[in-house]
Amino acid sequence: MEPLAQTEAMPRPGTEPEIGFLYLSLLLGKAVHDAHGLLVGQLSDVAVSVGEMFPPVVGFVVQRGRWEPFPLTGRWADVAEIEGPVIRLSVGIQSLTPSKTEANGEVLVREFLLDKQIVDMSGAKVVRVNDVHFLKLGRLELRLAHVDVGTRGLVRRMGWEQALDALVRRVAPHAHYLKDERLIRWQYVQPVSLEPKAASLRLSVLQRQLSELHPADIAEILTELDGHERVSMFQSLDPETAADALAEVEDLRIQTQLIETVPPARAADILEEMPPDEAADLLGELPEEKTTALLKEMEREEAEEVRELLTYAPDTAGGMMTPEFVALPVDLSVADTFERLRQIAPDVEAIYYLFVVDGEGGLVGVLNLRHLILAEPSAHLRDIMIANPARVHHTDSRDTVAEIVEKYDLMALPVVDDGDVLVGMITVDDVVSHIAKQAWTRKLGR
Amino acid sequence: MDAQAGALRRLWRRRPRLPARIALVLAVIGPGIITSNVDNDAGGITTYSLAGAQFGYGLLWTLIPITVALIVIQEMCARMGVVTGKGLADLIREQYGVKPTFYIMAALLIANLANTVAEFAGVAAALEIFGISKYVSIPAAALFVWWLIVYGTYRRVENVFLVACLFYVAYLISGVLAQPSWGGVLVHLVVPEFHWRSEYLVMLVGLVGTTIAPWMQFYLQSAVVEKGVRPADYRYARYDVIVGSVVAVVVAMFIMLACAATLHHRGIAIETAQDAALALKPLAGAYCAGLFALGLFNASLFAASVLPLSTAYYVCEGMGWETGIDRKFREAPQFFGLYTALIVLGGAFILMPHFPLLAVMYLSQVLNGMLLPFVLIFILLLVNRRDLMADQVNSRLFNVIAWGTSLIMIVLTVVMLGSVLLGAA
Numbered sequence: 001m002e003p004l005a006q007t008e009a010m011p012r013p014g015t016e017p018e019i020g021f022l023y024l025s026l027l028l029g030k031a032v033h034d035a036h037g038l039l040v041g042q043l044s045d046v047a048v049s050v051g052e053m054f055p056p057v058v059g060f061v062v063q064r065g066r067w068e069p070f071p072l073t074g075r076w077a078d079v080a081e082i083e084g085p086v087i088r089l090s091v092g093i094q095s096l097t098p099s100k101t102e103a104n105g106e107v108l109v110r111e112f113l114l115d116k117q118i119v120d121m122s123g124a125k126v127v128r129v130n131d132v133h134f135l136k137l138g139r140l141e142l143r144l145a146h147v148d149v150g151t152r153g154l155v156r157r158m159g160w161e162q163a164l165d166a167l168v169r170r171v172a173p174h175a176h177y178l179k180d181e182r183l184i185r186w187q188y189v190q191p192v193s194l195e196p197k198a199a200s201l202r203l204s205v206l207q208r209q210l211s212e213l214h215p216a217d218i219a220e221i222l223t224e225l226d227g228h229e230r231v232s233m234f235q236s237l238d239p240e241t242a243a244d245a246l247a248e249v250e251d252l253r254i255q256t257q258l259i260e261t262v263p264p265a266r267a268a269d270i271l272e273e274m275p276p277d278e279a280a281d282l283l284g285e286l287p288e289e290k291t292t293a294l295l296k297e298m299e300r301e302e303a304e305e306v307r308e309l310l311t312y313a314p315d316t317a318g319g320m321m322t323p324e325f326v327a328l329p330v331d332l333s334v335a336d337t338f339e340r341l342r343q344i345a346p347d348v349e350a351i352y353y354l355f356v357v358d359g360e361g362g363l364v365g366v367l368n369l370r371h372l373i374l375a376e377p378s379a380h381l382r383d384i385m386i387a388n389p390a391r392v393h394h395t396d397s398r399d400t401v402a403e404i405v406e407k408y409d410l411m412a413l414p415v416v417d418d419g420d421v422l423v424g425m426i427t428v429d430d431v432v433s434h435i436a437k438q439a440w441t442r443k444l445g446r
Numbered sequence: 447m448d449a450q451a452g453a454l455r456r457l458w459r460r461r462p463r464l465p466a467r468i469a470l471v472l473a474v475i476g477p478g479i480i481t482s483n484v485d486n487d488a489g490g491i492t493t494y495s496l497a498g499a500q501f502g503y504g505l506l507w508t509l510i511p512i513t514v515a516l517i518v519i520q521e522m523c524a525r526m527g528v529v530t531g532k533g534l535a536d537l538i539r540e541q542y543g544v545k546p547t548f549y550i551m552a553a554l555l556i557a558n559l560a561n562t563v564a565e566f567a568g569v570a571a572a573l574e575i576f577g578i579s580k581y582v583s584i585p586a587a588a589l590f591v592w593w594l595i596v597y598g599t600y601r602r603v604e605n606v607f608l609v610a611c612l613f614y615v616a617y618l619i620s621g622v623l624a625q626p627s628w629g630g631v632l633v634h635l636v637v638p639e640f641h642w643r644s645e646y647l648v649m650l651v652g653l654v655g656t657t658i659a660p661w662m663q664f665y666l667q668s669a670v671v672e673k674g675v676r677p678a679d680y681r682y683a684r685y686d687v688i689v690g691s692v693v694a695v696v697v698a699m700f701i702m703l704a705c706a707a708t709l710h711h712r713g714i715a716i717e718t719a720q721d722a723a724l725a726l727k728p729l730a731g732a733y734c735a736g737l738f739a740l741g742l743f744n745a746s747l748f749a750a751s752v753l754p755l756s757t758a759y760y761v762c763e764g765m766g767w768e769t770g771i772d773r774k775f776r777e778a779p780q781f782f783g784l785y786t787a788l789i790v791l792g793g794a795f796i797l798m799p800h801f802p803l804l805a806v807m808y809l810s811q812v813l814n815g816m817l818l819p820f821v822l823i824f825i826l827l828l829v830n831r832r833d834l835m836a837d838q839v840n841s842r843l844f845n846v847i848a849w850g851t852s853l854i855m856i857v858l859t860v861v862m863l864g865s866v867l868l869g870a871a
């Protein structure tokens with residue numbers, strides 16, 4: 001509970017402005033008196049009704065003495081006035097209910113928000129709530145406006161704000177500290193742990209916001225969170241967003257943890273949305289039975305691609321490649337190629353490099369979009385392609401792949417089987433980390 | 447840990463597939479064993495050595511109750527990590543608000559600063575045996591620790607360290623070669639003896655404090671959370687804790703034993719690290735000082751890199767400050783500030799002329815013992831909450847043991863402080 005001296009920060013009655021701001025930490029701990037002037041206890045929490053842009057305070061919780069197990073709950077409408085350290089009710093104590101169960105769509109601010117981790121949507125990172133900031137619209141109408149994540153909020157909670165402010169003002173009147181309010185607007189807040197009580201319902205509006213972040217940002221947020229919160233946030237994402245974010249998570253341990261904690265059907269949906277090589281890497285880390293079970297749940301086509309990738313040894317070109325590439329027949333015209341690309345491009349990861357194959361699927365050439373755009377529409381691929389391009393066999397090592405990509409400055413490298421049939425491609429992003437590692441190893445002399 | 451380390455891990459992720467069960471065990475095992483081994487750091491080796499040299503077999507009996515308490519306490523933290531998915535500092539903050547968190551973090555910070563000083567004292571003491579001045583070794587060690595974190599290769603050093611833990615085998619052999627009277631050892635192991643002398647009380651608090659150090663609970667719980675152990679696989683994590691605790695105490699026992707059989711037996715008091723090294727004489731003969739120095743150096747340096755980093759992590763997590771070594775200084779000023787301050791202060795203390803290296807290594811462990819009950823009370827309050835732990839709340843036996851430990855430590859601390867102050871007066 002905050003010391004009484006804190007309430008000095010509240011405007012005095014009479015001079016009290018109708019509109020202003022109020023911190024939760026200054027509200028908590030106030031003595032609550034009922035209509036007959038009887039002391040009920042101390043204010044221990046307030047409930048807001050979420051769903052509106054500025055959620056209004058609709059209820060309150062009173063802790064009766066230190067040893068009373070059950071708090072009392074009332075409606076905010078029954079508050080008659082807030083005066084200094086005292087809250088007066090317009091009803092008797094008997095109209096309060098002995099529990100703290102909140103109605104549908106209501107959130108207890110202290111219990112669910114204060115001191116908890118939240119996602120700051122505007123900064124795309126995880127922060128901790130030090131205080132909660134209410135907008136005062138009428139004499140008693142409070143609306144949740146901001147959460148305070150700054151150092152001042154911490155200091156205020158410790159009960160040191162006034163002392164420290166006075167000190168800082170004396171020592172350094174222009175100190176950054178005095179103006180350093182780190183408030184995040186409620187609209188840009190994504191609570192991560194309103195679990196387990198009907199969280200999905202009340203967060204449906206905010207959840208949409210989360211999927212609008214860049215997958216790499218979501219991945220970083222997931223990595224910053226604690227175990228269960230990470231899982232519950234991941235489970236709240238739609239499969240497409242979840243797949244994009246999962247592919248961006250750097251830490252393989254977190255990747256496998258996340259995919260293992262969602263129900264198999266959902267995990268399969270997510271894996272289908274991922275690039276097959278990423279999905280295969282992930283599945284390769286799971287126990288055998290789990291992998292088999294998940295592959296069974298996936299759509300046949302996607303599962304087949306992943307299954308095929310899993311048969312290649314992880315450290316070979318086959319294990320690194322993606323089976324999603326564009327292969328075009330050698331006698332196709334440029335005009336027809338554009339038509340074909342329009343149809344297939346949405347399902348393929350990279351269309352910058354196009355591979356040209358003969359009737360048996362054998363690799364005969366390569367061209368990029370630039371060649372295609374500059375060519376006459378009537379020309380055939382045979383005429384504009386680079387014949388006999390660099391390639392690797394699917395059993396070639398990682399080092400060989402890196403070497404060839406580096407040597408020829410390739411964006412994508414075709415992978416062929418024993419019969420020189422094109423089976424996949426390796427894009428440069430899958431090789432960069434390996435090259436970086438080699439450079440790093442050389443640098444450290446390991 | 448950081449983006450760079452993450453990227454590196456990604457490179458090595460293509461491991462051959464193991465049978466599922468072995469993979470599972472390996473995925474869960476680790477935090478308990480590692481925590482216990484880090485625990486046998488400079489302060490630990492010193493305290494156990496002193497205990498053996500000063501009191502002979504007289505303190506062996508404490509090891510059995512300490513083992514039980516260690517297992518119970520570490521198990522509670524591992525369980526909390528698995529069930530709640532949160533670190534200890536996070537839980538205290540979220541459940542008890544900012545004030546208790548602040549004070550407990552402040553206390554932990556002071557204790558861990560003392561521990562960091564002890565680790566650097568260990569580095570200095572070890573290298574002085576080789577004739578390297580502390581004015582060279584300490585700045586070099588501090589820089590090395592910084593370098594480790596900047597390059598994010600700490601995990602691999604951890605592996606080196608774990609292998610180097612085999613050094614403790616030296617104590618095992620030396621303890622046996624010294625031919626202690628095993629009957630006497632056995633008797634002292636089970637028959638408690640107690641003195642009201644203040645040296646004895648201080649040693650008792652230090653022994654508990656070094657074996658069950660408060661930072662271990664924070665470290666273990668975070669490690670378990672980071673591993674992402676699922677409740678279904680929790681029993682493996684439990685074995686991990688039990689094995690780790692038993693190994694740690696067995697090592698402690700043999701250090702005590704070796705020192706008791708060689709030093710106490712011949713009435714040699716430990717005043718410098720050189721003296722402490724003599725315990726290895728039955729095994730290493732003339733090379734005992736070198737062997738001891740290597741072991742102490744390794745343990746100290748590793749702990750000197752783990753402690754400041756993990757301390758900065760918990761404190762920042764608890765207070766809600768930005769963490770992460772991949773951030774820039776401006777983005778996470780408190781994190782870098784704390785981390786740097788711990789290393790710089792830890793090293794700077796040692797550089798004072800005539801700094802009592804051994805005494806500081808020992809007294810930091812006594813401070814650990816004094817802080818332990820406070821951390822323990824929070825752990826107990828949290829682990830008994832049904833809304834957090836559901837049916838995984840403590841059993842009655844665990845509560846009795848853990849509350850008993852807190853109570854005993856509080857009483858011991860008060861009596862010890864009283865006796866030290868009265869003795870000084």
